[in-house]
Amino acid sequence: MRTTQTPATDQLADVFARHGRERSDLIPILQEAQDKLGYLSKETMRAIARQLRVPASSVLGVATFYAQFYLQPRGRHRVVVCRGTACHVRGSREIREGVEQKLGIREGETTEDLLFSYETVACLGNCALAPLLVIDDRYHGRMTRERAATILDEYLQGEAQARGTD
Numbered sequence: 213m214r215t216t217q218t219p220a221t222d223q224l225a226d227v228f229a230r231h232g233r234e235r236s237d238l239i240p241i242l243q244e245a246q247d248k249l250g251y252l253s254k255e256t257m258r259a260i261a262r263q264l265r266v267p268a269s270s271v272l273g274v275a276t277f278y279a280q281f282y283l284q285p286r287g288r289h290r291v292v293v294c295r296g297t298a299c300h301v302r303g304s305r306e307i308r309e310g311v312e313q314k315l316g317i318r319e320g321e322t323t324e325d326l327l328f329s330y331e332t333v334a335c336l337g338n339c340a341l342a343p344l345l346v347i348d349d350r351y352h353g354r355m356t357r358e359r360a361a362t363i364l365d366e367y368l369q370g371e372a373q374a375r376g377t378d
Contacts, residue, residue: 220259228263251282287322287329291347296335298342307343310357314364
């Protein structure tokens with residue numbers, strides 16, 4: 213007898229228990245799975261497909277359609293720079309370049325040590341704080357390239373202290 217139980221299925225047991233087996237449950241399950249596991253691996257998407265009895269290609273199609281879903285491991289800290297009109301006019305380009313230089317990654321990438329993932333968004337809706345940098349849902353308004361580097365250094369120091377390497 214073939215079993216469909218996998219490590220991903222075990223990890224998502226509580227998520228599956230909160231939802232039904234209807235296709236309409238797909239997005240909430242994907243959201244909770246990502247919250248729990250950090251990203252949506254192929255194994256995770258296959259487990260969800262089995263749970264909902266839908267083709268794995270349908271799960272992949274939804275996961276790749278919405279920008280909120282990540283198919284690669286993400287960094288512990290999410291760094292976001294707004295590139296909306298107000299932020300752009302007030303210098304978000306310099307902040308983006310500074311973040312990329314400081315972290316050594318480009319937009320959409322994650323540092324090799326999985327500490328930071330960096331992305332930009334079209335607008336965060338906080339134009340009064342432009343230009344805006346957000347790290348882990350903490351908003352840093354009226355940002356400059358230098359202040360962004362200082363804030364990222366603080367995160368790096370905090371990580372080093374947590375690992376006992378500082």
